[in-house]
Amino acid sequence: MKTINEMFSLTADIEEMTATREQMILDIIRDEEVCAIKGIPEMLMSIKSKGMKMAVASSSSYELINMILAKLGIMDYFDSIVSGVDVKRGKPSPDVFLLAAERIGISPEKCVVVEDSENGIKAAISATMTAIGYINPTSGKQCLDGAKLVTDDFTKLDADMICML
Secondary structure: OHHHHHHOOOOOOHHHHHHHHHHHHHHHHHHOOOOOOOOHHHHHHHHHHOOOOOEEEOOOOHHHHHHHHHHHOOHHHOOEEEOHHHOOOOOOOOHHHHHHHHHHOOOHHHOEEEEOOHHHHHHHHHOOOEEEEEOOOOOOOOOOOOOOEEEOOHHHOOHHHHHHO
8 A cells, every 4th residue: 555655646544545445355255255266275175185284374454364264165274374463564574474384383494385476475485485476367467486386277286296396
């Protein structure tokens, strides 16, 4: 939101804009049908079946994260959830990823991050984690430079492939 203010020389309150944006997203998710990205439930099931730990590390609020995970029916796959409210610095700082790794007891070098943003990829790399870039058709122009693997199809990923990265 700060960038939007700067780009258009606006004087809007950033916290108010962020809260309004989040409420709009919550309303959409609550009221509309939301479907998981093709291949995600199967990939999560494959990872969990190998006994691997997983965490969500998002800049979003707990309310939004929990609503999305519950609506998609994938909440139980994750051992921990870390929100942007848990850290002082947002992405591209690695803080949210480092806290997620700490909470699940995995060293950062052994973690794999799936991200669809340039700042997310930078944060993962700064945390010494392996990054998978997701080409998200709803994210507009994306720079996923530095990702070890870039994909637009999660049906091709499973725990064994992720372990080989």
